[in-house]
Amino acid sequence: MQHSTVYENALALSLHGAMKTFGPVVALADGTIELRAGEIMALCGENGAGKSTLVKILAGVHAPDTGEFIVAGQHCSFKSVADSKAMGVSVIYQEPTLFPDLSVAENIFIGRQPKNRLGLIDHGRMRKNAATLFERLGVPMDPARRAEGLSIADQQLIEIAKAISLDAKILVMDEPTAALSGVEVDRLFKVARSLRDAGAAILFISHRFNEVMDLSNRITVMRDGRYIDTHLTRDVTVERIVRDMVGRDVDTLFPKTEAALGETVLAVDKLGRKGVFSNISFEVRAGEIVALAGLVGAGRTEVARAIFGIDKRDAGSVTVAGKALPPGNPQAAITSGIGFVPEDRRKQGLVMDLSVARNTALTLRHKFSRFGLIDGRAEKRTAATWSRKLQVKTSSMDQAVSTLSGGNQQKVVLAKWLATEPKVLIIDEPTRGIDVGTKSEVHRLINELAGHGMAILMISSELPEVLGMADRVLVMHEGLITAQLDRNEATPESVMYAATASQEKNS
Amino acid sequence: MSESATATVDTSQALSGTQDVRGPRWYTGRDAIMVYILVVFLLYAMITIPRFATPVTTGFLLLDVIPTLLIAMPMTLIIITGEIDLSVASIAGLSSAVLGVMWAGGANIWVSMAIALFVGLLAGIFNGVLIAFVGLPSLAVTIGTLALFRGLALVVIGDNAVANFPKEITAFASSKIGTTGIPVMVIPVLVVVVFFGLLLHKTAFGRGLYAMGYSKDAAHFVGINEGRSKFWLYVASGLVSASAGIFWTLRYTSARSDNASGLELTVIAAVLLGGVSIFGGKGSVPGVLAGVLLIGSLNYALRLGRVSDVVLVTVTGLLLIASVIAPSISSAISTWRHDQKLRRQLSDEATATAVN
Amino acid sequence: MSSPSHGTLNRAPASKGLGPHTSGLGAFLKLRELPVTVALVALVIITTIANPLFLSPQGMKDLMLNATIMMLLAAGQTMVIVTRNIDLSVGSILGLVAFGTGTIFSSMPNMPIPLVLLIGIAFGAVLGAFNGLLTVWAKVPSLVITLGTLYVFRGLNNAWAGPKQHFAGDRPEAFGNLSVDTVLGMPIITLLAVIVVIILAIFMSGARQGRDLYAIGSDPEAAKLFGINVSRRVFTAFLINGSLAGLAGVLYASRFNAVGATTGSGLELDVVAAAVVGGVAIFGGSGTVIGAAIGAILLNTITSSLTALRVDKFWQQAIVGVLIITAILIDRLASLRHAKNLREKEGRNV
Incomplete structure (x- = not known):
């Protein structure tokens, strides 16, 4: 273990008091992070805590409004992704952007392909260089194949190979494990550790505490756009991290009017879609607000889409007021009384x-x-x-x-x-990107609707919204329902544990 | 959340009081502008071109635009959904060839026409299945069927031309209503135009087309069946193109395999000129009507005005380019003005708070 | 290192020391040019068996001459289509340049032929640049822009030519001989076209700018993020496509007896068809110049084969249509299967 050496290592990157606003919205109020060579720093925080904005500042996508930014001893203000790359910062996103029609090798070297004496691209050397990179990473990958159809895990490896070929000293991994399977995570961690041991500074963002505890040397926690604290991983417990992350009282913004629950209106039984989610069963009664909580990517929206018929289901059944719905037919869902307010209102909700x-x-x-x-x-x-x-x-x-x-x-x-x-209203992220005034109006409205006997299924990534509004909380993790919590059982901690599926280890 | 740093200030409400946003009015819209241009042009042509404002002119002009106008109707709906049909002129050619061969083979003229229509229907179904149900890109499919249907026309009729159609029917195809000079055929064509106009603007189906053209997702979420809608549009396109082919045959008293060839591009040019967005989601039947008539009358006027036949195509092309570039320019200007206004407002607010 | 059970799509095991190359056969079978090449070879073999005269020196020469113009146009069009654009005006560009060539020779019969070639190419380049500029600057889909310039260029041609035509007699004999004399068994204009196609193929696969075109067509937004100058590259693609259409125009004037106001009209869709048949994806990102050129040869050969096979020549166009639809159908079915595999293999184990 090298924890003890971490604080003596050279400072690779530091950002202090960075603020970033988009019009009236403050996305980041106090972005602070410090990365040292040869360490893996984990960054934890709820959805909306400002992690992605911070990442985008490091990547050169956004320029912060204020704050001190030092990379390798130099004051920096990145104006573009290229600036950030030039300073040795590489970002691996959850879903990398590759060119599907180009080869793996070319995706690594695009724009700087090795040339031969004639000034033409030396495809052989390019492939060999790529092969060398993959050998270094210890992963088998055919540099000549087209990138189309590569798994996300492999795409990330290509990005990492690219980062190495660019001689990146700082590697930012933005939720790289969200879409990976167990073996793939192990492989990624092996690569990450070897890069760290070679002296790279790695910022690792994950919602999975077991991964964070397993991989990182230090942990920084953010909440509501602010830096909260940094801990040495070996000195801290998951409970402490969770407290730092949620550490706020659920306020009384959400005046839940108690409604008498009526008949079961929506019944979902053993719903499944291959490779996305499975065995989803629950009921929503008239007048009830059921929240579907979990992390982004847990499969919540996908479940809602399959209920409504946007996507076809592979297994299970959906019944509305006792009548079974045919699969993959939104019009039938609408006729039988389901409404669906989708998460992306600009693209899906409105013309x-x-x-x-x-x-x-x-x-x-x-x-x-x-x-x-x-x-x-x-x-x-x-x-x-x-x-x-x-x-x-x-x-x-x-x-x-x-x-x-x-x-x-x-x-x-x-x-x-x-x-x-409608008899049932599915609302996916009801208040995303909405100003505070309208937010509480929307909440009041949802309560009112339930009060009038509508059954409501609400998907939300905002814990306060989930805890304040819901009569019952279903928590999803990796395509499965991991907890059903009644209003009095649902606490920030219990939901967060179920969402990260870490209860069996840590509670 | 209001206690947190992510608290937001709702400036949109503050701005909404001062912002003067109005919905589009019918008399300032894109369609209206097309109609104005058409009217201004017609007036200009009547005054300056000696023989323009005569029944003869009206008659020939209208007879000339009928095939374009007919096919432009389903084409408008197809382009609004974000697709395209390049095979229309080939379907017209195929139906013309079938009509000729059936008639020459001794079939009753009405039976021949019915079969020609039926062939158009089949052609439309073929396109529709490949595009709507197999999910192939319409641009590529209809380039393929453009060759295929024209090829079948050749197979059916070869190098021959059939010309001996019954006199009374060919005469009827170009007959006029009394002394007005307006062709009788305008009446069924108007029926078709009104039908597609109502279909697009006044039915649930039409509402769905706009939604689809703007966002397949948004359409899907309100239960619109994209595949089925598209399928029917291509079927309609096949039928209407076949009718245009039949009209073409009778008007020129000649069934040939190359009838109406190249018409697809004229139709698309007219539709785009009429304000339909090639990206889908925008456009209207009145606008397209104006677009078709503008191209038709412009061509006719130039011909009457002794402007050599040959500049006509250039004018069509320039109009088309201008019509697609104009919105780009005007939207660039309006974005710029909007930004300026916002900036001024923000700086005003800033000074106001500074004073306080 | 044990490779994971899923997420390993078609991956050849990269054993140590065995170089990075995929198994030769596998890569060969996945070539996008393969179907069209097989179709061409099969067509030629079948026709030759039925009619041995088909591959006689004269028969070969005719085949090559017929395909020359289309080969050039299809190669140029490929560059544009790969970037998710299209140029429908090539037929009109060809017509203008061909008529221009005739005009030059009728007024200045002693103009050196290479100079005329250069003038033709430059003329085409200017017209192509006009397309490129409008597409890039106005951000309007090139389908519409080039549909417009199809008319504008054709109109200019009409205005310029009027009823006038330039005939073979007006031009120097040496110029006409370009399509008669052979070098290495190939007519000179065909040789010229082949060389140009090869250079273009090398550029597309071997130059960074060429690869950028594929990246742009593959994912335009990502290309911008990667710092590729999308506007400039797309403009260049239109410019080069225009120059090739210009070259094709000059060669057309050498090959055919008469050039006039309608020369080359209707060619545009044949060109796109040739590219599609040759494995160029209509929505960009993949396909090669060589494939498109072979596609052009295939489409032209069909006409000749059908004659040689004594099939009714009227079937030719219908067969072309069937070929195009088959080509895109194959593409689509492959990608559908692929997408389904992806979800089921790469998703969660649930």
């Missing part, structure tokens, strides 16, 4: 160029048809009614939704589903 009225009426386009023709006035009337109910701020029903603010867009999405008078 941005169409007006508020058209968007609101899109779900009801069949209902407004008289002899096949849409009654425009009825359409507008309904849209106006729902816009008023939800207090959508728009100058007219003809305004294109692209000109509305994020919060108001979300209200239009809600309006278009509420107009169908």
Whole structure:
């Protein structure tokens, strides 16, 4: 173990008090991190804690508004990804971007392929260089094959090989293990350790505590865009890290009105989709808010998509009010009374160029048809009614939704589903990217809907939202439901443990 | 969360009071501009070109644009969904060839026409299955069927031309309504235009097409069946193209394998000129109607005005380029102005808080 | 190192010391040019068995001459398509340059032929640059832009030529002989085209700029992130494609008896078809110049074979259509199978 030497190693990179705002949104308030050569630093924090913004600053994607940034003893301000690369920083993303049509070797060396005497690319040497890199990493990989169809694990290895070929001294791995299987994680860790022992500084971001404890030398925790603390891994417990991460009281922003629960409206039984999730069973009753919690990538959205029929399911059944739904048929889901407010409202929820009225009426386009023709006035009337109910701020029903603010867009999405008078409403990340004012409005609205007897399935990555709103919390981890918690059992810790599936080890 | 550093300040509300955002009005929209250009051009042509404003002119002009106009209708809907159909002119050619061979083979003229239509239907189904259900890119498929259907036309009729169609029918195809100079055929064509106009603008199906063209995901989420919609559009395109082929045959009293060849590009040019976005999601039937008529009358006027036949194509091309570049330029300008306004507002707010 | 049970798609075991190359046969079977080459060879063999005259020296020469122009155009078009663009104006560019060539020779019969070639190439390059500039600058899909310039260039050609045509008699004999005389059994214009195609193929596979084109077509956003100057590369692709169409125009004037206002119209879709048949993906990223050139030869050979086989010549175009659809169908089915494999193999074990 080299923990004791870590603090004496040379400082590879330090960032202090970095702030980054996007318009009115503060993404990072105090980004602070210190990396030393020959160490693996883990960075922990909830979704939205500011980790990705910090990574993007290191990568040169974003320039921080304030803060002191030193790499290899030099003050830096990266203006582009190239600047960051030039200073020896390489970032491995969860899902690397490769060119699927180019060979593995070429993906490593694009733009700096070795040339022969004629000034042409020396494909042989390029492949050999790539092969040497993979040999160094100790992984078998054919440099001549096309990158198309490579697993994410292999794609990451290509990125790492590229980083080595660029002589990177600092390696940032942004949730590299999220989509990897056990063996692949082991292989990645082996590579990471050998790079560390060769003197590289590695920043490792993961939600899995067992990995963090296993791999890192030090752990930095962030919360709400701020640096909280840095610990030596061998001196700290998972409990402490979790406390640092969630360390806030669930406030009373979410006035849960107790509603009498009615009949079971949505029943999901042993739902499965090969390679994505399996054995998902739960029920939602009228008037109940069930939260589907878990980390990004745990398969929550995929479950919702399969329930609604956007994706085909491979196993299991879905019943709405006692009637079975056919697989892969959203129209049938809508007719039987499901509404789905998707997570990406700009791409999935709205047709941005169409007006508020058209968007609101899109779900009801069949209902407004008289002899096949849409009654425009009825359409507008309904849209106006729902816009008023939800207090959508728009100058007219003809305004294109692209000109509305994020919060108001979300209200239009809600309006278009509420107009169908659904029995079940699935809401994926109801308040992502919405300003605080509208956020609490949306929360109040969801509560009200439940109060009127609607069954609500809410997917959320924000713990306070989950804990404040839900009657029951289902926690998913890697495609499985790992916990069903009642309102009184659900605490930040219990949800976080189930989401990272570390309860069996650490609690 | 409000206690946290990620707290957000909602400037959008502050701005919404001052921002003057209006929805598009019908008289300032892209379609309206096309109509204005068309009207201005027609007035100009009537005044400056001696024989433009006569029934004869009207008649020939309209007869000339009928095939383009017909095919432009399903093409509009197809392009709005983000696809394309390059095989339309070949389908017209194939139906013309089939019509000729059936008639020459002794079949009843109505039976021959029905079979020609049926062949168009099959052609549309073929395209539709490959694009909507197999999921092939429409550009590539219809380049293939462009060759295939034209090839089949050759197989059917070869080098021959069939010309001896019944006089009363060919005469009817170019007959006029009284002395107005307006061809009788305009009536069924108008029916087709109104049908597609209503289909696109006034039905649930049409709403779905826009949604699909803008975002397949968004369409999927409201239960729109993308495959089925596209399939029917290609079937419609096949049928209408075959009708255009039949009209072409009767109007020029000649069934040949190369009838209407190259028409696909004219149609697409007219549709794009009419304001339909090649990316999908935008466009309207009135706009396309204006686009088709503008190209048609411009060509006719130039011909009447003794501008050599040959500059016509250049004008079509320039119009097309101008029509796609204009939005790029205007959107660049409006983004710039929007930014300026925002910047001014922010600096005003900054000074205001500084004073406080 | 034990390799993981999944995530190992088609990977040849990289045993130590055995160089980095894939097994030769496997790589060969995956070549995108393979289907079209096999089709061409099969076609030639079948036709020759049925009609031995097909491969006579004269028969060969005719085959080559017929394919020359299309080969050049398909090679140039490949460059553009690989970047996720398309150039529909090549037929019109060819027509303009061909007529220009005729005009030069009728007014200055003593102009040296190499100079005329250069002028033709430069003329084509200017027209191609116009396409490139509009596409890159206005950020409008090239499909629309080049549909527009298809008309504009054709119109210019019309305006310039009017009813006038230049005939073989107007040009110096030496120029016409380029399509008659042979070197190494190949007509000179064919030899020229082959050399150009080979140079282009080397550029596309051997130059960094050439590889950038593939990267752009493969993922335009990623290409930008990697610091590739997408606009400049796409512009260059249009420029080179224009020059090749220009060269093809000059050669057309040598090969064919008459050039006029309609020379080369309708060629554009044949060119795209040749590229697609030759394994060039219509949405960019993959396909080779050689494949496209072979595609062009195949499409042209079909005509001749059908004649030699005494098949009704009218079937030719229909067969071309079937070929194109088959080519994309094969591509699609392969990628569908691939995607399904990916999800099931690489997903979670759930």
